[in-house]
Amino acid sequence: MSSFDEMDAFEGAAQQPSLSARAMAARPMPYLDDLNPAQREAVEMLDGPVLMLAGAGTGKTKALTTRIVHLLNTHKARPNEILAVTFTNKAAREMKNRVGRMLGQPAEGMPWLGTFHSICVKLLRRHAELAGLKSNFTILDTDDQLRLIKQLVQAAGIDDKRWPARLLLNVIDGWKNRALTPGKVPAADAGAYNNKGVELYAQYQTRLKELNAVDFGDLLLHVVTIFQAHPDVLEQYQRWFRYIMVDEYQDTNVAQYLWLRLLAGVHKNICCVGDDDQSIYGWRGAEVGNILRFEKDFPGAHVVRLEQNYRSTPHILAAASNVIRGNADRLGKELWTNAEEGEKVRLIGHWDGEEEARWIGEEIDAVQGGTRGMRPFSLDDIAILVRASHQMRAFEDRFLTIGLPYKVIGGPRFYERLEIRDAMAYFRLVTSPEDDLAFERIVNTPKRGLGDKAQQTIQIAARSSGVSLVEGARIALDQGLIKGKGAGALRKLVEDLARWRAMTRGPVVEANDDEVIDDGGEPQLAFGQPEVSHIELAQIILDESGYTTMWQNTKTPEAPGRLENLKELVNQLDNFENLQGFLEHVSLVMDNEQESDGAKVSIMTLHAAKGLEFPAVFLPGWEDGLFPSQRSMDESGLKGLEEERRLAYVGITRAEELCTISFAANRRVFGQWQNSMPSRFVDELPENHVDVLTPSGLYGGGAGGVSSQGIETRAAEANVYNSPGWKRLQARQGQRGLSQPKESRNTVIDLNAVSSFTLGERVFHQKFGYGAVIGIEGDKLEIEFEKAGTKKVVAKFLSASDDVPF
DNA sequence: AAGTATCGAATTTTT
DNA sequence: TTCGATACTT
Numbered sequence: 123m124s125s126f127d128e129m130d131a132f133e134g135a136a137q138q139p140s141l142s143a144r145a146m147a148a149r150p151m152p153y154l155d156d157l158n159p160a161q162r163e164a165v166e167m168l169d170g171p172v173l174m175l176a177g178a179g180t181g182k183t184k185a186l187t188t189r190i191v192h193l194l195n196t197h198k199a200r201p202n203e204i205l206a207v208t209f210t211n212k213a214a215r216e217m218k219n220r221v222g223r224m225l226g227q228p229a230e231g232m233p234w235l236g237t238f239h240s241i242c243v244k245l246l247r248r249h250a251e252l253a254g255l256k257s258n259f260t261i262l263d264t265d266d267q268l269r270l271i272k273q274l275v276q277a278a279g280i281d282d283k284r285w286p287a288r289l290l291l292n293v294i295d296g297w298k299n300r301a302l303t304p305g306k307v308p309a310a311d312a313g314a315y316n317n318k319g320v321e322l323y324a325q326y327q328t329r330l331k332e333l334n335a336v337d338f339g340d341l342l343l344h345v346v347t348i349f350q351a352h353p354d355v356l357e358q359y360q361r362w363f364r365y366i367m368v369d370e371y372q373d374t375n376v377a378q379y380l381w382l383r384l385l386a387g388v389h390k391n392i393c394c395v396g397d398d399d400q401s402i403y404g405w406r407g408a409e410v411g412n413i414l415r416f417e418k419d420f421p422g423a424h425v426v427r428l429e430q431n432y433r434s435t436p437h438i439l440a441a442a443s444n445v446i447r448g449n450a451d452r453l454g455k456e457l458w459t460n461a462e463e464g465e466k467v468r469l470i471g472h473w474d475g476e477e478e479a480r481w482i483g484e485e486i487d488a489v490q491g492g493t494r495g496m497r498p499f500s501l502d503d504i505a506i507l508v509r510a511s512h513q514m515r516a517f518e519d520r521f522l523t524i525g526l527p528y529k530v531i532g533g534p535r536f537y538e539r540l541e542i543r544d545a546m547a548y549f550r551l552v553t554s555p556e557d558d559l560a561f562e563r564i565v566n567t568p569k570r571g572l573g574d575k576a577q578q579t580i581q582i583a584a585r586s587s588g589v590s591l592v593e594g595a596r597i598a599l600d601q602g603l604i605k606g607k608g609a610g611a612l613r614k615l616v617e618d619l620a621r622w623r624a625m626t627r628g629p630v631v632e633a634n635d636d637e638v639i640d641d642g643g644e645p646q647l648a649f650g651q652p653e654v655s656h657i658e659l660a661q662i663i664l665d666e667s668g669y670t671t672m673w674q675n676t677k678t679p680e681a682p683g684r685l686e687n688l689k690e691l692v693n694q695l696d697n698f699e700n701l702q703g704f705l706e707h708v709s710l711v712m713d714n715e716q717e718s719d720g721a722k723v724s725i726m727t728l729h730a731a732k733g734l735e736f737p738a739v740f741l742p743g744w745e746d747g748l749f750p751s752q753r754s755m756d757e758s759g760l761k762g763l764e765e766e767r768r769l770a771y772v773g774i775t776r777a778e779e780l781c782t783i784s785f786a787a788n789r790r791v792f793g794q795w796q797n798s799m800p801s802r803f804v805d806e807l808p809e810n811h812v813d814v815l816t817p818s819g820l821y822g823g824g825a826g827g828v829s830s831q832g833i834e835t836r837a838a839e840a841n842v843y844n845s846p847g848w849k850r851l852q853a854r855q856g857q858r859g860l861s862q863p864k865e866s867r868n869t870v871i872d873l874n875a876v877s878s879f880t881l882g883e884r885v886f887h888q889k890f891g892y893g894a895v896i897g898i899e900g901d902k903l904e905i906e907f908e909k910a911g912t913k914k915v916v917a918k919f920l921s922a923s924d925d926v927p928f
Numbered sequence: 929a930a931g932t933a934t935c936g937a938a939t940t941t942t943t
Numbered sequence: 944t945t946c947g948a949t950a951c952t953t
Contacts, residue, residue: 210942239943261943283949338943373942405940510939532941566929573929608929710943729940751939769940792938793944 151195153188153224161185164393164426165192168365171386171420172393173413177457178442178775179433179735182395183213186367187220189393190232193365194225201231205363205385207238209370211711213733214240217369234363238378240710242341245348245359252352253344260335260550261709265543266559267291267337274325278318290315294323298339299407301346301377303327333558342377349384360388371396371416375407383419392420398453399446400772402729404758404765414451431457433735435464437811438781442774444808449764457775465496467774467781467807470815471800474788475513475743479520482506482740482784486526486723489738489780496780501527501721503737507728507773509749513742514725523902525916527722532730537708541673541684542691546708548663552622553702556590565595568672570611572604579603592619618666625659626701656704657695664688679892728769731776739777744770744785744801770803783807879903879917 154162161181164174165188176182190206193199208214214236221235222228234241243261250257262270271294272287293314297307304324312320330336336344349356366386368374371394374382386392394416401410417423431439439457446452472478492498506517514530521528536542544567547560565580566572583603584594595616598604604612654662664670673685698704724736743749750766758765774781785800879885883895885905896912897904906912 208942213942237943263943264941341943370942402940403942406942512938569930571929575929606929727940729942732942748939753939765940790944 151192153191157185157188158430160426160428160430161188164428165189167424167426168193168196168198169391171390171416171423173371173416173420173423173425174393174395174428175425175453175455176395176397176428177431177455178397178400178772179431180428180457181430181432182369182397182428183216183220185428186369186395187217187224189367190217190221190235191224199364202233203362203364204232204234204367205241205365206232206235206367207241207369207382209237209373211237211240213237213369237710238381239338239341242345242381243710245345246336246341249345249348249352249355252348252355254331255336255344256334258334258554260333260554260557261341262330262335262337262559263538263543263709264291265563266335269559269562270329270333271322271326274322274329278322278325280316280318285316290319290322293319294326295339296407297323298337298343299375299377301343301380303343303347334556335559339377342381346377346380346384349381356384357388359385364389364391366392368392368394369396372398372401372410372413373403373408374412375409376412379409379412386420390420397455398451399449399455399768400732402732402765402769402772404761405754410451414453425453427455429455429457431459431461433778434459434775434781435461435779437464437466438774438777438779440811441467441781441807442771444811445767445774445803445806446771448806449767451764465780466811466813467783468813468815469804469807470782470784472784472786475516475786475790476520478742478784478786479516482517482742482782483520483524483526485740485782499738499780501723504740505724505726505731505734505736505738505776506740506742507726507731507776509728509743509751509769511727513748517725517742521723523914523916525902527720528725529722531724531726536687536690539684539687541687544669545660545664545688545691546705548667548669549660549701550705551592551619552626552659552663553705555592555619555623558584558591561591561595564667565591565612565615568668570615571606571608572612573608576604576608576612592616615667622659622663622666625654625662626656656698656700657692660692660695660701664692679886728773732772735776735778737778738780739773739782741773741781741783742785743789744783744804745789745798746801747798748789749801750803767803770801 154165157165158181161184164172164185168189174182174185176185186206190204193204194201206217208217218232218235221232222230233244236244246253246255246259247257250259268287268291271291272282275282275285275287275290297311302308304320304327307320307323314320315322330340349359363385366382366389368382373396382392382394394413396413398410398413401408401413404410412419417425434442436459439459443457470481472481486501486504488494489496489499489504490501508514508517511533518528518530520526537546544564547557547563550557550560551564562577565577580591580595580598582594583598583601584591587594587597589597595604595612599609599613599616670685670688673681673688676684695701695704698707746752749770750763754762754766756762774783783804785804786798788795788797790796879895879898881895881898884892885895885903886892893905895903896906897914902914903917904912904914
């Protein structure tokens with residue numbers, strides 16, 4: 123499969139000539155009139171290297187998509203000759219949609235628009251043998267990776283107390299990000315991980331090959347390695363991709379950079395879009411240097427700056443600009459806007475983290491109601507952006523108490539949840555019985571009485587015969603090596619797996635999709651097997667394996683949710699032809715946007731907020747040590763601080779109309795009280811664009827200046843009042859303030875909530891679990907939870923415990 | 929092999 | 944404080 127004629131047909135471009143035909147027909151270029159001069163320049167400069175420096179909110183996606191349309195319209199390239207790379211599936215999807223909309227038809231004919239990883243999977247499946255793999259290799263998730271590495275560490279006799287496997291994983295990932303194969307790791311770095319780093323890395327790679335598996339880093343690393351070792355293969359692609367476009371270039375790592383350079387080697391038509399000021403993934407291997415060096419890397423490069431901002435008010439932009447000015451290594455950009463003045467950025471200090479959460483809760487109410495002299499905001503318009511996810515908790519607790527609907531964005535994602543991974547491991551094992559990692563994951567889940575010893579026996583049996591673990595288990599059973607109740611359970615498991623597998627071969631396949639990848643598997647018709655759809659099969663697997671039962675018998679508060687998720691997983695299968703297609707999809711597309719009903723405040727990390735925008739943004743926790751993060755500064759020094767500053771910049775520029783920054787003098791960290799100084803970034807806010815608010819409470823509001831002097835006063839105060847007695851007093855005052863003035867809550871909630879619970883009733887709460895009602899105050903109930911202690915909660919979030927399935 | 933206790937650690941996480 | 948992993952107990 124190396125000729126490009128085949129490639130052409132394979133990718134579906136030939137079957138869909140209509141796209142290019144249509145583009146050809148579209149003579150006029152009205153889309154160009156929608157652009158400002160800078161955008162237009164970026165769109166029309168099609169040939170040669172181009173760096174599009176696009177500040178926050180300057181319409182870079184628009185420019186990027188228009189550029190693609192323009193390429194097609196001017197016949198510079200056919201849809202399948204354009205390589206357009208993004209980092210996230212979401213970005214890829216959006217681009218695809220927008221291009222499709224502009225062309226007036228779905229952009230299905232662009233097979234090479236996707237994430238780095240999904241494109242690399244395509245390439246690697248084609249040339250797998252050049253990397254010592256079969257083209258149906260599996261892609262491991264972090265869980266699998268870690269399990270594998272742990273085994274190697276153990277085998278090497280390393281004390282994983284002192285040298286956690288997790289650390290080695292990070293080291294290896296780091297090398298892969300830098301495109302370093304074991305042989306290429308520089309001597310200076312080889313000392314990592316107790317001097318065994320490189321050795322274990324090599325072993326790990328060997329093991330992956332044995333398993334016919336790759337990790338995320340490998341997807342790029344293998345492709346780069348193949349390109350470097352096989353110039354003929356590289357050249358085909360170099361010639362094929364006439365135009366290359368890259369989104370979020372500031373986030374590329376070395377491997378991605380090399381990949382791009384190699385591919386752009388012939389035509390040199392590469393257009394990178396990015397913003398050096400928004401590089402916040404350095405800790406993950408991203409190299410700001412890539413974007414800073416662009417003009418050197420690609421001689422004759424044109425740099426276009428997109429500086430007109432369509433998102434935020436001048437005050438917000440001024441605040442952001444002033445903060446980011448503190449960074450040294452910048453390409454330089456100044457955002458401007460035609461927007462109305464609007465509100466100044468608001469700054470407020472609080473006594474402690476709880477008060478901060480309380481204040482923000484009240485402020486959201488005010489902003490929502492249209493007080494503050496602004497238009498009323500919907501809860502969907504409001505976001506709280508934190509530096510570290512543990513900060514979210516204070517807000518969740520507070521919002522739960524006052525009944526403010528919220529959603530946490532970017533927590534553990536659907537496919538990363540324990541129960542989903544378990545279920546997927548079963549599916550994996552059914553579609554590919556040689557998937558040892560999947561087997562290890564579920565042999566004893568649910569409990570089958572197969573402990574360490576039994577599993578070791580299986581390992582040995584498998585290894586001595588050179589077969590998969592499933593086969594090894596069969597052998598071990600036949601030889602009577604496994605005893606006790608485990609034997610029966612294991613036999614059942616092995617037989618079940620075979621039986622389920624037989625069911626997958628039912629006459630289900632209707633191969634018509636344009637992306638069918640022939641993995642060499644032979645679709646056979648099996649006779650005598652019941653005809654079941656993959657959806658039914660999935661359900662059968664979960665039921666017959668006892669996995670569903672296991673959760674039904676679990677009486678922890680989260681069990682019902684897990685069962686829900688499993689149901690949702692089975693529903694998802696509807697979108698796929700078969701289990702295999704589903705698994706392939708999931709390994710790369712880990713996101714699953716669940717639409718929620720009703721408007722909700724969003725809570726997320728600053729990292730998760732990149733690329734998003736909200737009319738009103740709250741930025742809490744601006745304290746030195748927390749933000750900028752102490753660890754970041756300790757580990758990466760000035761570089762770390764600058765990345766933190768970019769994070770501040772990203773945070774501020776998410777806001778369209780209202781941006782509120784806050785900090786607290788005291789915060790409970792790991793159960794210990796700590797006091798802290800306001801963030802140094804607070805000092806970098808420009809005074810004439812900032813309104814300093816005074817906290818509403820009686821305490822903690824003494825100082826109010828933005829100057830560092832005022833700040834020091836505050837810190838001193840904090841020390842004085844840091845005694846336990848004071849804190850108890852504050853806590854009590856806080857409690858009183860809580861129940862008195864706040865009765866102006868959503869009446870909707872009140873109506874159906876008030877009388878539905880009685881004293882002493884047993885109830886269930888999504889987050890806190892089971893408990894009993896010990897007090898009622900309107901729609902707020904005091905609940906004594908079995909696990910979580912006594913809490914005040916709004917009735918809306920409770921259900922009578924009988925509702926909950928066991 | 930499974931349940932319980934104890935100890936230790938706790939940024940950020942696009943794929 | 945809470946989570947998780949490990950070690951010890953039954």
